[in-house]
Every structure is written in structure tokens, then in C-alpha cells.
Amino acid sequence: MADTDPAELERQIERTRGELAQTVDAIVDRVSPKRVAERGVAKVRSDVEHFVAQVGDLVNGSGARPARFEGEPEGLWTDEQPNLAPVLIGVGAVLAIGAVIMLWRRRR
Numbered sequence: 073m074a075d076t077d078p079a080e081l082e083r084q085i086e087r088t089r090g091e092l093a094q095t096v097d098a099i100v101d102r103v104s105p106k107r108v109a110e111r112g113v114a115k116v117r118s119d120v121e122h123f124v125a126q127v128g129d130l131v132n133g134s135g136a137r138p139a140r141f142e143g144e145p146e147g148l149w150t151d152e153q154p155n156l157a158p159v160l161i162g163v164g165a166v167l168a169i170g171a172v173i174m175l176w177r178r179r180r
Contacts, residue, residue: 131156
């Protein structure tokens with residue numbers, strides 16, 4: 073350690089301080105409530121878009137069909153489409169009530 077130049081040590085210390093400051097800033101940014109909320113909203117939005125796409129596939133009839141087996145009647149799976157209207161209405165009602173509760177709590 074005696075061979076190290078004091079000026080070089082000071083440069084290393086300053087460089088380490090700068091790296092530490094960047095690391096602390098990154099940690100503060102990552103754990104800030106605003107950033108956590110933004111990430112949560114983005115995740116929920118992504119999940120809802122995925123769910124809506126799946127429901128749309130079911131409603132439009134483009135979902136997967138079961139495999140046909142030998143001796144199975146021809147129109148077994150095409151007799152009637154499931155009625156998804158009550159499910160969609162229920163999901164919409166739950167989402168609306170949840171939004172009202174969140175707004176009510178936020179204003180309190």
C-alpha cells in the first residue's frame with residue numbers, strides 16, 4: 073500500500089463515491105412510492121389486456137376446440153355457444169365497484 077500514490081488514491085475514492093451516489097440514486101428511484109405504483113398499474117393494465125383478449129377469443133369463437141375422438145358424434149361441440157354475457161356483466165360490475173372504492177379511499 074505504501075507504493076500507491078496519494079493522488080491516485082484520491083481519484084479512486086472520488087470514483088467510488090460517484091459510483092456509490094449512482095447506486096443510491098437507482099435504489100431511491102426503484103423504491104419510491106410513485107415508481108412502485110407506476111409498475112403496479114402497468115402490470116395490472118397488461119393483465120387486463122391479456123384477459124380481455126382471451127375473453128374476446130372466447131366470445132368470437134376463435135378459442136381452442138377439443139380434439140375429436142373415434143366414434144364421437146359429429147356436432148357434439150357445435151350445438152350451442154356458451155352465454156358469456158352474465159360473466160362479462162359481472163366482471164364489469166366488480167371493476168366498477170372496485171374503482172369507486174379506490175376513489176372513495178383516495179379522497180378520504
